[in-house]
Amino acid sequence: MACPLQFVCRTTRTVGLVLFYYVFSIGITFYNKWLMKGFHFPIFMTLVHLAVIFGLSALTRSILQLWTGKPRVVLKWAVYFRKVAPTAMATALDIGLSNWSFLFITISLYTMTKSSAVLFILFFSLIFKLEEPNPFLILVVLLISTGLFMFTFHSTQFNMEGFVMVLLAAFIGGIRWTLTQLLMQKAELGLQNPIDAMYHLQPLMFLGLFPLFLYNEALNLSMSEKLFRVTELRPLLYSLFTLTVGGLLAFGLGFSEFLLVSKTSSLTLSISGIFKEVCTLLLAASLMGDELSMLNWLGFAVCLCGISLHVGLKTYYSKSKSCFF
Secondary structure, X not given: OHHHHHHXXXXXXXXXXXXXXXXXHHHHHHHHHHHHOOOOOHHHHHHHHHHHHHHHHHXXXXXXXXXXXXXXXXXXXXXXXXXXXXXXXXXXXXXXXXXXXXXXXXXXXXXXXHOOHHHHHHHHHHHOOOOOOOOHHHHHHHHHHHHHHHHHOOOOOOOHHHHHHHHHHHHHHHHHHHHHHHHHHOOOOOOOOHHHHHHHHHHHHHHHHHHHHHHHOHHXXXXXXXXXXXXXXXXXXXXXXXXXXXXXXXXXXXXXXXXXXXXXXXXXXXHHHHHHHHHHHHHHHHHOOOOOOHHHHHHHHHXXXXXXHHHHHHHHHHHHHHHHO
């Protein structure tokens, strides 16, 4: 009886962790899209999120240090700028452009286009030799590319500016996750715990996005009644509250991803990510009124086949390696 009980407990825990991840991942997508309808300053919003994540990461590190009695890792400045800065810049641009795109495109187009990040992650993984060349990868690329083309072809709610932003974010996201993997695999840095990684990444991400904020949003924000030219305290507190909630969701997303991967595996995160995108599109169509044709849905299905094939190949080859060794 112990084995069936253990299986039920393990399955229940995995489902619970996946749902916990879905709450933050899907939640922040819809929340940011909703916030952008009335608050047209996505870079400033991202900067607030980064500040909240840094504060919560610092607080969590302090609690862990008190709990365990062991000091947390603090990188030297030279190592910090040389090793962490590239990952921080790529992450900042990925998140900043993704949030910016919500001013122009629907959630469904955002979700579908962001799925193409798998192509760029695959490309940079091959360059950095994190992935081994395989003929099936050509089929993965063709399926995802064809699916993306079918989804955007004759789309009634297509916006070129927003589409280019998300595509660029997906490209930079490929660099981001490849560099993040390299960063967290370097044992000498001691950043295997994502809380420590987030703590070190946020300041450089903030500094990287701040010049873009000054150039694109600072003047308009200073004249906006949303924050600096408010005549009453209530609207100001409302704006600060909604921005802070987004930061809490962003921190929760990173934390839920860590929990899911650490308690299950990266494969579980990849598979749950596929179903998450299905849920996001269904919710976008029903709640946000996103218009999707049969060709768009077919393109989405083709893209999912490519992503699923990629996940399946990674599973097969990882098992082959473990059996060999």
